[in-house]
Ligand code: NAD
Ligand code: ZN
């Protein structure tokens with residue numbers, strides 16, 4: 001089969017690789033009909049996540065049709081249409097039974113690598129380094145899905161791939177980011193980053209009762225989408241001083257909660273931007289956290305800073321004094337996707353939510369390298385790219 005493989009910094013290639021096979025009784029094989037490129041993939045593409053090996057198959061946002069199931073998968077059968085959550089979770093361990101699926105303690109066979117980095121290991125993740133399990137990802141014609149009796153959610157009606165695909169990651173991620181803010185009626189929430197995760201965080205903050213959401217980025221098309229499709233007020237950090245603007249917009253008190261939907265490759269002008277770039281180049285700092293620094297400083301006293309943005313290692317000049325002296329709460333995590341798929345699917349089914357608005361480009365899997373470059377550089381006003389691995393082939397089975 002064909003798959004999009006990692007070869008190094010700024011080097012991904014669509015190649016022929018062996019077809020996936022059922023290895024364990026709880027596995028399923030899915031024929032991927034749609035998969036997407038995520039901001040998290042850029043951290044791999046830019047070489048910031050260790051333990052990627054040449055030839056690793058990328059992709060953790062995917063859906064498709066079940067073509068084969070292992071003997072212990074009783075809830076799925078060939079022909080079922082499913083969306084697959086990005087954390088691989090057994091459903092039975094200490095963490096899974098507490099709905100903390102991205103912390104599953106059974107799904108990372110390379111836990112020792114992650115323990116070196118983080119102290120303890122999170123769950124395995126599709127297409128996201130050997131430290132997180134070394135699983136082949138879903139930017140491919142087919143994928144092996146472990147614990148298929150737990151993770152994948154069946155899509156029983158005729159909703160388009162574009163409407164349900166993002167249940168695999170970014171929609172639950174934006175939702176959990178907002179839920180972590182413990183929003184109360186009347187709250188003002190600030191969101192750094194108007195990529196797909198930021199946009200879904202804005203939408204979710206309103207769904208959870210926020211009165212105002214203030215969104216921060218520098219790309220006009222992303223700020224426009226935050227305003228026009230999500231109802232946020234926006235700040236272009238190249239035009240205004242974000243700290244001053246947020247204070248002014250909140251009568252000096254600061255936002256009730258702040259969401260960092262930027263993560264480890266934050267961009268900044270001036271001295272701070274240069275500081276992080278140099279430290280990162282010299283390997284004195286692994287992550288660039290300008291958004292997190294601002295979020296911690298801008299948040300009102302007693303507020304919450306929610307961090308869906310991925311950080312991988314070690315951050316410098318993080319104002320932890322703001323956390324203590326302003327009595328802030330910090331919440332974060334890889335998303336416990338399985339917890340949110342069903343309730344969010346219901347919102348899509350009843351028409352309350354249509355996540356497909358973020359899709360700006362649909363490409364064939366062969367165009368994945370071009371897609372990565374376009375998404376990295378935010379060219380062609382690109383916000384979210386969907387890849388179709390079988391675009392040029394007839395469906396295995398007529399849709400019904
Ligand atoms: P993206 O690259 O499309 O969006 C990031 C946005 O941040 C860009 O629009 C960029 O202009 C903006 N930005 C950069 N520096 C900024 C700054 N200083 N202030 C304000 N905005 C700034 O990526 P995405 O797909 O939206 O993902 C965002 C983050 O969420 C990534 O770190 C990704 O890894 C992470 N993520 C986490 C999870 C999870 O489970 N926690 C899941 C999916 C994605
Ligand atoms: Zn993702």
Ligand code: ZN
Pocket residue numbers: 089090091092093094095096097103104105106107
């Ligand atoms: Zn588990």
